[in-house]
Amino acid sequence: MNILVCVKRVPDTAENEIEVRPDGTDIRREDLVYSVNEWDNYAVEEAIQIAERTGGSVTVATVGDADAEEVVRREMAMGAQQGLMLTDAAFEGSDGRGIAEILKAAVARGAYDLVLCGAQADDGAGQVGGMLAALLDWPYASLVNHIEVLEGKKLRIGREIEGGNQERSEIDLPCVLSIQTGINEPRYVGIRGIRKVASVEIPVLGAADLGLDPSRVGRAACRVRKLDYFVPPAGAGAEILQGSPEEIAARLVDLLKAKGGLK
């Protein structure tokens, strides 16, 4: 099975405090540590495991600027055979729909049986996978936490729904799935793995290469525009306990006693 995995380079929230720039136009990006979107890492691992079972190859694609190449390379170090950079000044400022249009054009150039996305990225939108499927007119499933390849161009899949229950269904190929975390244990990528793929050529495609009408993507095509970033005024919020750790702990013990936290 030939699989395309869509990956996004995002600020790593486990590594950074996210702060808004004083003018509110963006978050402070200067000192941020970036990595591949957590969900996408699970998607790449799943694709590699499927390809190992069924044959075929895994391609990792991203829409982004030259900086995004590092995440494509990282996922290639995990075991994806090909990378694909979708880069063009015309792509800048695209909304989710624009990103999906670009990815659709990339899918159309290949011969993929399956496209995997992450369930959501840093914007918490969870939109690109479902839009891509609709643009391709392929069936779709979100929040996938189980994939089994069946005979006859079909998959049996599980979706994680409320309460951690699992909805099982059968889906026809080709299809688009968005992957939920926990579906597998993504393999570790060491510095040696990254070095191995450091000089592999990664094709870069722009709007013209993809046969994309630039008016369908980029800032001008946005139906949803980000106006500003802000931190909501702190509500009542927590009382932050001050003092030495021992003083704070003593105060907490009193509070816990009063609230029934010490049985």
Add this chain to the structure above:
Amino acid sequence: MAAQLFAFIPHANSRIDDTAPELAAAAERLFPGVPVTALVTGAAEGLEAAAAEATRFFPEVWKFAHADLAYPNAEILRPLLARVLPRGAVVLFTHNTLAMDLAPGLAVKLDAAYLPDVVAFEGLEGTQLRAVRQEFNGQVSTHVACDLAGGAVVTLRSGCFPAAGELSAAGRVVDRSGDVQGIAARRRFLEVVAAEVGDVDITKEEVLVSVGRGIGDKENLPVAEELAEALGAVVSCSRPVVDAKWLDKSRQVGTSGKTVKPKVYLALGISGSFQHLGGIKGNPFIVAVNKNPKAPIFQVAQVGVVADLLEFAPVLTEAVRKAR
């Protein structure tokens, strides 16, 4: 602007979801006085009861009955809704796992804007809807402008819009089941498998020591376990801890885990995403320990400690032991 307004009503076990009146309230906030049509899909008695209940909040309820809709399969619902909704419609959903499946593709099929996981509306200027969303697990918010001119599919975070009261006169049900004919699903629903039951039932515990990604490593878990033992509490966790296989799924608090109702909830190294907080009910006394003073968890906790949990938790454990 004049828009045709719709709300998709989630329901289960013959009852409409608690978020249905929130959808009605959000619609009223968006276009005051404009009647909203509820969309209710399903089969048999469950559907009849849900459609009837929806008339208490919506003046018109479109009912779609079909055996294939007994379970809400987005691959059937999407073409159905694309078929029946007028161009330019504004459609509201609850941001749940069904909407995540159904709504982004529906926006494409309707050639409408898609605005996911909205926490507030801040007014309409011409065709531009101003709304608030969150990014980075609630660490920052954004104002977004969504162009409603070509219609829009909007999903709303539950609990963010106060529930609407009941209408003075109940609405009417319109049977649109005839529209469901001839939709071939390329994804066929098989079954729902219930989440596994674990060794402890965190939903019944009064005191929980909950650990998040901030615990850093499985090897650090004893730090939380010892505190829990001293308190007579049980250890629960956020999702990344389960994803990393450090704790069992049955210990996960949140929308895709368990809903807990403790008296006291200690959150150690948990940022406070809405999916996590969605699993904490009953207004417990929340204590948050986090090294980031701006972590959103401090917005919902009563008491906060800005510290490295690996250093602070053992000190607290010691203090609790002494207090015994």
